Amino acid sequence: MRTKSLIPKKINIITLGCSKNLVDSEVLLSQLKANDMDAEHESAKDDAEVIVINTCGFIDNAKQESIDTILRYSEEKAKGNIEKLYVTGCLSHRYKDELAAELPQVDAFFGTLELPNILNTLGADYKHHLIGERLTTTPQHYAYLKISEGCNRPCSFCAIPLMRGKHVSKTIEDIVNEAKHLAAQGTKEVMLIAQDSTYYGLDIYNKRALADLLTALSKVEEIEWFRLHYAFPSQFPEDALHVIANSKNICNYLDMPLQHATDNMLKIMRRGITRKRTEALLEKVKTIIPGVSLRTTMMVGHPGETQQDFDELCEFVREQKFDRLGVFTYSHEENTHAHTLADDIPAKEKDRRAAHLMAIQEEISAELNNNKIGTIQKVIFDRKEGEYFVGRTSADSPEVDNEVLVEAATNYVRIGDFANIKITDCTAFDLFGEVVK
16 A cells, blocks of 8 residues: 655546547646646556546447446555546546446546546646647657537437537637647647547538638648548538648548448438438549548447348448448447337347458458559558567558558668558558668
């Protein structure tokens, strides 16, 4: 058991879930540092007296990871190894009262919009002048930039509006200033994130202003790669595609979560689009942005998904040959529209469908990667791992997409720098190459 002292407490922030949560933790860290407090993000040392857990509450697996993490630190507090334990983020926002009743070791629970309250509890003042500035916890050369908060979409399965509220856009000026601040810190690649990036601007400019935002960001030339994530397909602003196609520092990359492909499931999921319109949009994207890398996610096992629906989804994925694809199994979330439906597809069947769809994507990815052998790719390098330098092409976002491996014994690159790499071999989800001298 640690002995208590009057020395200022060290604070360790633990982040679970998505990149949007990571940005929230970075903002909290920046505020604490500005108050001259000893704070770290996921410190390697087990020496913090105060723990702040930023939780995820999106689907069952994420919620369980959050609960397990809270329980772990609750035990440490019970042993006297930490003095204070605080919980924030999506799970805390959504289940605050229930969690407080079940987890008495936690000193306080906070919602997603309670940063000033967290700071006050930790003995810090909210520094308004830091808006748009933050300390990043990612490698110095890349960072995430949140362009809006919340979501107005009525998707049947999604609890995000319950945890994050309605859509609120940042102004173009604030986002550009944040990008410039990141560039001044040495950031070379910025991932633009939101719950729904295609809704951007409707609340403050009375129009979809994603194209205007991208145009303004493209002038921040110190950032070599911007990439756009989480673009909702319904009512997609076509003018944004032209900006991507004509901007040197915006990657020809688009993350567009489609979730499904049959009219039956798109209607049940309340996605506001049909298969025909989806296919027309994808064709438009590929026409306007030649060579675009398309990433999507699909959901299987949603109530109402028949075997025919799933078979048609598999057919759709084979036809479209997405560059990148992820699969979620449906999670039955309280207070969502889908929760009024029977969750009657067994977990094993959901997992079977997910595995089958990913097997299809593995074949597609292997084919696409094989076509890259012999080409020269511009690659940014993230880390050295074992015998390899590991990087990514402009078609790949950190942690979720393919990687490029270069043997360290015969090649040299600097972490955080770009290099031209000749692709010499591949697996289904990785490329191998050598530096072009």
